[in-house]
Amino acid sequence: MHIDLSRNSSVKLYLQIAKTLADRIQSGLLPQGTKLPSVRHLSSLLAVSPVTVSKAYAELESNHLVTCTQGKGCYVAEPSVSVPREGALDLSWQMSLVDYLPRAQLWRNFNHSRQVPxxxxxxxxxxxxLPTREIIADTRRLSSENPDAMAVYGTFEGDLALREVFAAHMNERGIRTVAEQLLVTSGAQQGIDLVARTFVGAGDVVYMEAPTYTGAIDVFTSRGAKVMMIPMDEQGMRIDILTRLCDTHPPKLIYTIPTFHNPTGVTLTTVRRTQLLDLAQSYHCLIVEDDPFSELFYKAKPPLSIKAHDQSGHVVYIKSFSKIVAPGCRIACVAATGSVLDRLVAAKSTADLGSPLLTQKALLPFISHRLDxxxxxxxxxxxxxxxxxxxxxxxxxxxxxxxxxxxxxxxxxxxxxxxxxxxxxxxxxxxxxxxxxxxxxxxxxxxxxxxxxxxxxxxxxxxxxxxxxxxxxxxxxxxxxxxxxxxxxxx
Amino acid sequence: MHIDLSRNSSVKLYLQIAKTLADRIQSGLLPQGTKLPSVRHLSSLLAVSPVTVSKAYAELESNHLVTCTQGKGCYVAEPSVSVPREGALDLSWQMSLVDYLPRAQLWRNFNHSRQVPxxxxxxxxxxxxLPTREIIADTRRLSSENPDAMAVYGTFEGDLALREVFAAHMNERGIRTVAEQLLVTSGAQQGIDLVARTFVGAGDVVYMEAPTYTGAIDVFTSRGAKVMMIPMDEQGMRIDILTRLCDTHPPKLIYTIPTFHNPTGVTLTTVRRTQLLDLAQSYHCLIVEDDPFSELFYKAKPPLSIKAHDQSGHVVYIKSFSKIVAPGCRIACVAATGSVLDRLVAAKSTADLGSPLLTQKALLPFISHRLDxxxxxxxxxxxxxxxxxxxxxxxxxxxxxxxxxxxxxxxxxxxxxxxxxxxxxxxxxxxxxxxxxxxxxxxxxxxxxxxxxxxxxxxxxxxxxxxxxxxxxxxxxxxxxxxxxxxxxxx
The missing domain is CATH 3.90.1150.10 (Aspartate Aminotransferase, domain 1)
Structure with a gap:
């Protein structure tokens, strides 16, 4: 495994090591029963003293994440009976293969193929x-209309007709944009991931609400970001605390779910939305506004998005359409401008050459005419x-x-x-x-x-x-x- | 922009800087007319001497990539008339936003919305x-059969029924695998990208054929890998040269397109396939076997895949089904084993929560019954x-x-x-x-x-x-x- 250590951080080295290992154990990336590297081996690998590694392991043991035995070493706790998964194959060499996945709580917590009542x-x-029956029926018309369009690769940005509909949807909600400033992604998750892989690198400071969406933490952590979490109150993220922290830790990116926040449900007030935008402008950083829920209001309409106030291209706005229409289509839309958009499209080309045309065409009629x-x-x-x-x-x-x-x-x-x-x-x-x-x-x-x-x-x-x-x-x-x-x- | 410099490399620093800038200019990530940072600014940013930066700029100028004028600085060559793209918005701050995309030749060379004859x-x-009409017609049945299955998120690994069909397809071709050892991805491009984001980090050595698939170079370069290219002859990659280089530069990963190689068309001989596998075993590294074309043989059947010889989980086999059936569906399949597979699935969850169920279900009947x-x-x-x-x-x-x-x-x-x-x-x-x-x-x-x-x-x-x-x-x-x-x- 790869452990990023920051030597001039205020967090002690042994805690950095313990934290990374804890993240991986809690994700299941280090499964129960895995033997941790020996103190000597890990200390030479990370160029730290053996005492530092011993303290990290003791910290993990006191949190019941590992069990250490004199002379035998440390094992990830609660080992199940060890059964090699792949029959006769000897895959033991794989455990020493360094990877760059510090955390994957999504994988751990959401991949339930088993349904519970x-x-x-x-x-x-x-x-x-959800209107799934209608959406599948809509694809029928594709076969009579222009099937050959489906046999080619789409553009990296996504289907133009669909982007035009998304642009209209956003303009109705106060966001001044055009199809050419939108990028179709495979769900909001990919939108967040594209921003991170393009603009976030090791040690970059990313602010998020505390708590926030698990999948976004996975993404920024996997880029080696320094993730800093800002407390919330009933008006949303505490911008006063954020502002103070920015003094000493200038932001590269601020990730927020301002409307019916996940998981708390709180909505960021309009005053704080404009404060957040001012902050991004003064630090020349990006705001990622993740908006899965703004259409799902049960009292008054929520305030305008932060993107609606954005005059200077600081906000990357990510709108999921999967959740409210068709999770089976995995379609979201990212609104950005200028070279930020260009670079996101370039990243999309590297990630998957563009989203499938079939799912985009399948959603087009419903979103055009029946979404509202x-x-x-x-x-x-x-x-x-x-x-x-x-x-x-x-x-x-x-x-x-x-x-x-x-x-x-x-x-x-x-x-x-x-x-x-x-x-x-x-x-x-x-x-x-x-x-x-x-x-x-x-x-x-x-x-x-x-x-x-x-x-x-x-x-x-x-x-x-x-x-x-x-x-x-x-x-x-x-x-x-x-x-x-x-x-x-x-x- | 972010420039990775390796101070103990045999490549001189000024050439490393010039190479990174050249990659970005050729990708269009630094568009024509962009002003490069001043020598003083870049040298302090990268902690190198001003002479080093000046030599890098001179190298770029001698390659006609930039134009430098005394007192005015260096500009990316052939500037078009400068027209701000976004009307009234001032997006100039964005040019100083550091990103981590060293190269994006796919984006530059393949995103032609304009069709040429x-x-x-x-x-x-x-x-x-391509059988697009049939595939779209197949989706019709989905609406009568089990539409609600489409309204839920699929699993991260992909639809089990489709993976069973893929497993049968691979077993017929000598690869011993089961559905549980497969991961559905959004095209082969995403398969390559998932392997890279999981197992390749800054400075890791990745070997590829010279020449190779543009999109794979984009991926490994974006991870900060040390990409080393191995010459080919009419039997494929020169394993003798690779073996010698591995002595001094142990591989983390070897990427190959052994069958009807892209772009050359050459097929790696069986002898060399087993040599390559031996090499991977002795270095405990991964082989990524990209196989877009093995079904498209026009004389004899090609030799068995490297994966078919793999007894120890060293090969990650990536099979595109987009190309030969339906580019509009963006479906490929990755075969891997053990913790390598687990970690790829975890990475897939972080990247996009899993591929859309609609495209997977749409391809299922055709691939099951009519592909051969x-x-x-x-x-x-x-x-x-x-x-x-x-x-x-x-x-x-x-x-x-x-x-x-x-x-x-x-x-x-x-x-x-x-x-x-x-x-x-x-x-x-x-x-x-x-x-x-x-x-x-x-x-x-x-x-x-x-x-x-x-x-x-x-x-x-x-x-x-x-x-x-x-x-x-x-x-x-x-x-x-x-x-x-x-x-x-x-x-």
């Missing part, structure tokens, strides 16, 4: 509520789920459990009393067929968190209510009911 | 020869094109022009006399509506090349013949006919 961990919309109507209906459905979820929690959750009431999006960010052992709760919930996202994966560096994220959008309403009741019962069983805490929203 | 630069199959039959027919068509192209060249090409006669694939690698100015030939050809790939982009570091690559597969047969005749006439006009050179195949 109460699936609350994935922020997606119930399949039955679909959104009106979808908002009603989602508002109803949210109301049900909140009612269920109010009625059944132990009083020590608190949450923020969002006005849009798909998630509830729930704070549990610190006595709750979240990994243990996860195991108990799993037995009952309930999944949730542990809050810790929404922080860089394996920070502890008393939160869990519940997505209220994937299960149908009755299943949602039943699952939440069961979860509340589990929480009740775990808690000492003698402590009564006032219930109020806490981030 | 004689399109010989892109190694793709004529759209009319399609390939028999396609080989006949392509063999016919190749024969026509060779006849036309034999008849009309000036005698100083030579080429290698491939037994498969889509390309002809043509050697021109050194008196031909290839960029000038490109401009003249463009006026006649002819495109070709200049050989130089198939080498790392902007090496000169007297070759051009002609793809004989995209234009129909009559257009192919007419276009080649016109190109031969242009070549004749450019040449001094007094020199007669024996015609023989030269790589």
């Amino acid at each position: 109460y699936s609350f961990h994935i922020a997606a919309i119930q399949p039955e509520l 109507q679909h959104l009106v209906w979808l908002r009603d459905q989602m508002r109803d789920r949210l109301t049900s979820a909140l009612h269920t929690l109010q009625r059944y959750a132990p009083p020590e459990v608190t949450w923020y009431t969002p006005e849009g999006g798909l998630n509830l960010w729930i704070k549990l009393p610190s006595v709750i052992d979240i990994p243990e709760l996860g195991r108990l919930a799993d037995r009952e067929g309930i999944s949730f996202l542990p809050g810790a994966v929404c922080y860089a560096g394996g920070m502890d968190s008393n939160h869990i994220r519940i997505s209220f959008s994937y299960a149908d309403k009755e299943t949602l209510k039943t699952g939440l009741r069961k979860l509340c019962r589990l929480l009740g069983e775990q808690l000492d009911h003698s402590v009564i805490v006032e219930r109020k929203p806490i981030l | 004689y399109s010989f630069h892109i190694a793709a199959i004529q759209p009319e020869l 039959q399609h390939l028999v027919w396609l080989r006949d068509q392509m063999r016919d094109r190749l024969t026509s192209a060779l006849h036309t060249l034999q008849r009309y090409a000036p005698p100083e022009v030579t080429w290698y006669t491939p037994e498969g694939g889509l390309n002809l690698w043509i050697k021109l006399p050194s008196v031909i100015d290839i960029p000038e030939l490109g401009r003249l050809a463009d006026r006649e509506g002819i495109s070709f790939l200049p050989g130089a982009v198939c080498y790392a570091g902007g090496m000169d090349s007297n070759h051009i690559r002609i793809s004989f597969s995209y234009a129909d047969k009559e257009t192919l013949k007419t276009g080649l005749r016109k190109l031969c006439r242009l070549l004749g006009e450019q040449l001094d006919h007094s020199v007669i050179v024996e015609r023989k195949p030269i790589l």
Whole structure:
């Protein structure tokens, strides 16, 4: 494995090593039972003293991530019975193959091929509520119209007709753009990844909200960025704290989900949006505005995007269309200007030569003509789920459990009393067929968190209510009911 | 921009700087008319002496890539009239935004939205020869069968049913694999990119054939690899030279296109395939076997893939299905084992959460039932094109022009006399509506090349013949006919 050490950082070297190894163990990149390199070997590899490596291993052991035995070395904790996966092949040489993946929590936490009945961990919309049948039917017309267009490579930027529709969609929402300033990507995840691979390198400072979207942390960490997380309050990211930190750690990039933030649900106020833009202008840095949810508002329309205020090309705006229309198509759109856009298109060509034309053409008719109507209906459905979820929690959750009431999006960010052992709760919930996202994966560096994220959008309403009741019962069983805490929203 | 300097390299610092800038200028990442940083500024940025930067700029000027004027500085050559692209917006700050894209020749050379009549630069199959109509029709059935499966995210590894079909396809060709050891990617390009982002970091040694696929050079260069190119003869990569170089520069990864190599068309012999595998085993390094063309053989079947000989998980095998079936679907398959596979799947999750389910489901019926039959027919068509192209060249090409006669694939690698100015030939050809790939982009570091690559597969047969005749006439006009050179195949 490759460990980036920053020798003039305020974080001690042994903690840097422990943090990187913890990230990899928690991601599953270092599976249970893996033997860590010997102290001597790792210290010579990283050019640090053996004492530094010993302290790093002790730190990991005190966090129950590894088990060390005198004379035998350190192993990733809870080894399962060792069964070579590939039959007769000897793949042991592969463990020494250095890689550059410090963390992959997405892979660890979201690749459930096994479906659970109460699936609350994935922020997606119930399949039955999406217009998939219509979209597949739309592709039928492709075969009569211009099939040969599908037999060629698309452009790197994406289908022009689709980009024109996306441009119209954005202009209706206050973003002044044209098709030529848009890039189609395979989901918002790829949009974030393209920005990172183009503009973020080892040691570059990237600011994010604390907590934030797991997949974005994976991306920036994999580029070797110095990820700094900014606390939030009920008006969104604390720009005052960010401003102070920028003094000593000038930003290369600020990643934000300003509208119905993932996972908290909080919306950044307009005042703070313009402050953030001012900050980017004075530091000549980029803002990545990730916007998966702004159409999913259940009270008032959210404020205009940061991009709508951008006069100087500082904002790279990433709009997912997968989530609200067709996850099976993996289509998002990136709006940027000038040489920032050019360089993102060049990166897209290196990454995959451009997104598939079939998925772009398949979505075109629906997004052109029926998206707005679909959104009106979808908002009603989602508002109803949210109301049900909140009612269920109010009625059944132990009083020590608190949450923020969002006005849009798909998630509830729930704070549990610190006595709750979240990994243990996860195991108990799993037995009952309930999944949730542990809050810790929404922080860089394996920070502890008393939160869990519940997505209220994937299960149908009755299943949602039943699952939440069961979860509340589990929480009740775990808690000492003698402590009564006032219930109020806490981030 | 970010320039990686290796202080203990045998390549002098000023040449490293010049090479990186040349790559970026040739890619268009530094557009014509861009002012380079002042000597003083760049020398302090890179911590080198001003003399080093001055020598780098002089090197660029002697290659006509920049124009320097006393007191005014250096500009990227042939400036067009400076028109700010974005109207009123002031985007000048963006030019100082450091990026990590050293090279993007794909973006520069392949993103032609403008179609030319004689399109010989892109190694793709004529759209009319592909089963696009059938594939789109196949998606129709999806709407009646199980549309909701499309409304969910797929797994990171890709659709299991499709991977089972891919596994069967590979097993028929001697590769012992199962669906669980395969990863679906958005084209072979993404497969290469995933391997690079996972296993290649700054300074890692990557060996490739000289010449090789442009897009692969872009990928490894963007990771900061030390790319080393190995000459070829008519049996493929010179393993003897590679072996000697490995002594002093141990490989992290060897990238090869062993079968109907792009761009030369040469096939690596079986003896050399096993030598290559032995080498990888002794150095504990990876081989990336890129296989876009093995089904497109026009004489005997090509030898078994390197992967078919792999007993120890050293080979990552990348099989494109886009090219031979449906470029509009962007589907390829990566075969790997053990923790190498696990880490590639983790990287895929970070890159884009998995390829779209729609394109995978769309290809499934055709690849399951009709691919083999399609390939028999396609080989006949392509063999016919190749024969026509060779006849036309034999008849009309000036005698100083030579080429290698491939037994498969889509390309002809043509050697021109050194008196031909290839960029000038490109401009003249463009006026006649002819495109070709200049050989130089198939080498790392902007090496000169007297070759051009002609793809004989995209234009129909009559257009192919007419276009080649016109190109031969242009070549004749450019040449001094007094020199007669024996015609023989030269790589």
